[in-house]
Amino acid sequence: MNPVIVISVADNVGTALETLEPGRVVTRDAAAITVRERIPRGHKIALAAIAAGAPVIKYGNSIGTATSEIAAGAHVHTHNVSSARGRGDLASRREVPQDGRIAEPPDDRRNA
Amino acid sequence: MSAPVFQGYRRPDGRVGTRNHVLVVPTVICASVVAERVAAAVAPIGTALPHTAGCGQLGPDMHVTHDTLAAYCGHPNVGAVLVIALGCEQVVAQRLAEAARAAGKPAEIVAIQSEGGTVRATARATSIARAMAADLARTPREACDVSSLILSVKCGGSDYTSGLASNPALGLVADRLVDLGGSAVLGEIAEIMGAEHLLAARAPNAETAGRLLRVINRVESEAMALGLDIRGTQPSPGNIRGGLTTIEEKSLGATHKGGERTPLADVVPYAGRITRKGLTVMDTPGLDVESVTGMVGGGAQVVVFTTGLGTPTGNPIAPVIKITGNARTAASMADNIDLDVSGVLDDRETLDAAAARLFDDVLAVASGKETATERLGFREFAIHRRNPTI
Numbered sequence: 001m002n003p004v005i006v007i008s009v010a011d012n013v014g015t016a017l018e019t020l021e022p023g024r025v026v027t028r029d030a031a032a033i034t035v036r037e038r039i040p041r042g043h044k045i046a047l048a049a050i051a052a053g054a055p056v057i058k059y060g061n062s063i064g065t066a067t068s069e070i071a072a073g074a075h076v077h078t079h080n081v082s083s084a085r086g087r088g089d090l091a092s093r094r095e096v097p098q099d100g101r102i103a104e105p106p107d108d109r110r111n112a
Numbered sequence: 113m114s115a116p117v118f119q120g121y122r123r124p125d126g127r128v129g130t131r132n133h134v135l136v137v138p139t140v141i142c143a144s145v146v147a148e149r150v151a152a153a154v155a156p157i158g159t160a161l162p163h164t165a166g167c168g169q170l171g172p173d174m175h176v177t178h179d180t181l182a183a184y185c186g187h188p189n190v191g192a193v194l195v196i197a198l199g200c201e202q203v204v205a206q207r208l209a210e211a212a213r214a215a216g217k218p219a220e221i222v223a224i225q226s227e228g229g230t231v232r233a234t235a236r237a238t239s240i241a242r243a244m245a246a247d248l249a250r251t252p253r254e255a256c257d258v259s260s261l262i263l264s265v266k267c268g269g270s271d272y273t274s275g276l277a278s279n280p281a282l283g284l285v286a287d288r289l290v291d292l293g294g295s296a297v298l299g300e301i302a303e304i305m306g307a308e309h310l311l312a313a314r315a316p317n318a319e320t321a322g323r324l325l326r327v328i329n330r331v332e333s334e335a336m337a338l339g340l341d342i343r344g345t346q347p348s349p350g351n352i353r354g355g356l357t358t359i360e361e362k363s364l365g366a367t368h369k370g371g372e373r374t375p376l377a378d379v380v381p382y383a384g385r386i387t388r389k390g391l392t393v394m395d396t397p398g399l400d401v402e403s404v405t406g407m408v409g410g411g412a413q414v415v416v417f418t419t420g421l422g423t424p425t426g427n428p429i430a431p432v433i434k435i436t437g438n439a440r441t442a443a444s445m446a447d448n449i450d451l452d453v454s455g456v457l458d459d460r461e462t463l464d465a466a467a468a469r470l471f472d473d474v475l476a477v478a479s480g481k482e483t484a485t486e487r488l489g490f491r492e493f494a495i496h497r498r499n500p501t502i
Contacts, residue, residue, distance in 0.1 A: 005276060015272050017457055042272035042355035063361035083358035085305050086335045086342025
């Protein structure tokens with residue numbers, strides 16, 4: 001049994017079905033890939049070099065963007081992939097709209 | 113080969129049930145304990161909908177609460193309805209009873225304040241519930257066409273096996289059910305984010321695709337408005353430990369369970385009635401219990417719930433079938449798992465064979481076979497709310 005499952009021909013990552021130790025050689029079709037670092041079971045391995053800023057492809061679709069160059073055989077996870085969705089942390093902070101609100105009086109006038 | 117059938121309960125309104133419950137519905141949180149005690153007296157045929165809403169709610173949330181409770185009262189898995197009211201709440205007990213009667217079911221109301229306290233209310237309601245249960249025990253199951261089934265497809269506690277084995281197997285079941293004239297419903301809008309282009313491409317027209325994209329954009333905007341990175345919530349910490357890196361990856365794996373080719377027939381609001389054949393997307397959050405609550409409210413009579421890490425979630429009126437593609441979870445959480453499809457990943461079983469086993473199990477469960485959640489009494493119920501309680 002191949003310890004790495006690849007879903008689509010377009011994918012540049014595969015999923016480890018068992019923990020892969022560095023130095024182990026896995027195959028994708030005819031290509032041999034040397035595992036560069038420990039990859040836990042269920043985590044992803046780069047099947048080819050992925051340039052910083054390039055899409056990480058699984059299921060034939062982008063699952064995010066590489067945040068640094070990823071070598072073939074490297075562990076691909078949250079440390080080197082960024083999501084493009086739901087990133088409120090990157091959105092510029094906007095002022096809360098004040099339209100329609102009644103301004104609160106300053107404290108010193110509240111009981112006047 | 114003749115079309116497969118299951119043994120179900122035909123209801124006066126033409127819908128078909130897979131269970132035959134006496135549903136004890138509290139109008140408001142204040143009546144929830146009484147409702148639970150009454151249902152427990154006639155369990156397992158008696159089942160309650162304890163909830164935390166029903167009063168202090170602003171307009172839109174009030175409607176969602178009312179519509180969800182009313183949907184359960186009219187649901188085909190319910191044979192009779194007993195509403196437990198307090199007396200001063202927002203939810204109108206009479207409207208819930210009317211929803212049951214409109215579907216041809218007997219319905220009664222017991223109000224705690226007018227009954228003279230919880231002791232008297234519990235006693236009278238229990239006696240009504242016992243009579244209802246005795247009547248329902250005589251309802252026969254009959255052979256019903258699978259086209260009357262609405263299957264809720266759900267995943268929770270996902271890991272790498274979900275997108276590789278259990279969700280694709282469930283997707284084949286959804287495709288087959290739709291081929292046979294049935295329906296499937298997929299919720300969890302946040303977990304479609306990143307895969308919406310695949311579902312939108314299956315819409316019959318731009319209008320339906322547009323409705324899907326609008327709900328997804330709304331959910332993403334709500335998350336963005338808080339100024340937070342959605343990661344850590346979606347995927348969850350457990351998902352990330354399990355190998356899922358981004359919401360796009362989780363979504364691409366998750367949407368497999370809605371089938372590969374079923375047309376996207378409709379997009380409905382939370383607990384909104386599912387009326388079209390094919391795949392319906394419902395506007396639910398990803399939180400498991402709220403999501404299952406909504407999809408069953410929409411009319412699903414059976415839920416198939418895939419899990420990688422294992423989870424107990426059930427439902428008060430619909431059987432929930434748990435399947436996993438993770439062999440370790442199948443062994444370590446055997447009490448909670450109905451079907452193990454981990455053979456798909458180590459070549460012990462083909463995906464088609466796993467899907468065939470699951471399809472057969474759906475029909476067996478629809479015909480009355482007990483699921484792990486039913487055996488263990490997991491009957492969680494939670495109504496989605498979007499606004500503060502005031």
